[in-house]
Amino acid sequence: MATMRTETFFRVLRIRRRSLIGWSIATVSLVGLIVLSYVAIRGQESFQTMLEDYPDFVQQILGLGGGLSITSPAGYLNSQLFANTLPLIFLIFLIAFAVRETAGEELDGTLDLALSHPITRERFILEKFAAMTTAGAGLAILSVLTMMATSPLAGIDIGWDQYLGATLSVYLIGLVFGTLALAVAAATGSKGVALGVSSTLAVGLFVLWGLAPLISGLHGLDRVNPFYWGLAGPPITEGIQGGNLLLLVVIVIVLAGAAVAGFRRRDLGT
């Protein structure tokens, strides 16, 4: 029955199309605005002097670690977009998506109806995962296209592969925590627990990523931090870092497997 294979996947995207359009418009506007605002920073060396007085932790958190200058195109984009705004967009979008589509549907009660049909729980949760991944990838592609379209206007000369590498990295960070939220929601059926666990871990690990270079005890630890694999480099100067991206993909796959396992044997709530 080939017709049923991706029925849930398409239903989710169809139902969410309005919200997806809203997120697309917001993301494109925000990314475009940030890129274009570079004209205001370019050549203002006083910004750089001011930032150099900030503690290393703040520079790292701002995306200006490793001697990046905020007045350079890469430093500007990293500090304004890739180290904070864009990861935040993906984190919020993907976590909310995951929680809404699992625990949210369970709470609404529509899960009972869907799963009383001949679809396995494995497939159901994987189609939800696929819908989340696809929607997030859509936002990522739009972001890259917006960067490529607006950067010449702001006098920024950065290659598409750097944009792609940097955007993919933060998208995958978002996907790690989105899939974590999916796994927790699938295993518990609780929106609160899923939101709490995934967002607390995201914020905590982000802060740890900022602190890691400063505290010697944390040095090894940042190797288990998705933010390290997504932000180190940084990808906006290094381009596509295949190994780092692959590692994030592996984490996502493991978490998706956990979501399936957690959902499979559980009693569903009414």
Added chain:
Amino acid sequence: MPKSARARSNLPLVPAIRLNHLTKSYGRSRGVIGLDLEVEEGEVFGFLGPNGAGKTTTIRTLLDLIRPTSGSASVLGLDSVKDSEEIRKRVGYLPGELALWETMTTRGVLEHLGKLRGGVDGTYRDELLERLHVEPDRKIKDLSTGNRQKIGIIQAFMHRPELVILDEPTAGLDPLMQQVTYEVIGEARRAGHTVFLSSHVLPEVERIAHRVGIIRGGKLIEVETVENLKERAVKLIEIHFGFPAPKPENLAGIPGITEVHMSGDVAQLKIGGSMDPLVKALTPYEVLSIRTHETPLEDIFLELYRNGNDED
């Protein structure tokens, strides 16, 4: 009736539903305890009980939405946990608290569910849409509870499943639409399909079911045909005598009579079981009229329910 369904297949008879000491516990109070039940292929079975008695818990176990703590359930001869996908392929289900995707249209919901199932022929669905007066292009969020319930009923029947499991099917429906629902259930029955429906409304079950199971506090306290239940019922009889009327003690001695109340020439009696001894005992008297009132199943239910309480 069951026979027509049996006649069509030469396979050994498997019950449509079989509960084998099914237990589902949730902490202290809710859940079901040690349910044993067989529902035959082709029968309409009413699963009765007050809210919170365990009807929905039992039904959701059949569809593998929840799993038994101990014991087991089989549906169409298949294990409710191991063969769940195959069961769900062959069953239609109406949830007790039906929820639909708010932003989709009726048509969208039915098409989605049809595709999830695969191979659903749209003609019966469209016929049901018409008979239940559903406008297919309105969004779910704009529909009343009753209209949503109609969609739930349509999706449970539209693929003409051999077993339909309905959790409180007529909740929220106006009497006319309840009638249509009974007709649809009747059609399924005539096609040899099995219908398992839960209800806390007795007249409904009395009307359409062959047998009922009564569940209370998670325990099945009675499984009986509707006919037998009614037979067991106490009847109220009012006899208008000519002259001379019998004395109350003459009537009280008749087997089966449990209560006698005389006022003038009119006797009001309560009788259980057969009326035969009474009728024979009345021959010496002039009887002007006899009126009987059958106890509604409701009272039998309440009786059972009370007895159940006493056991605690």
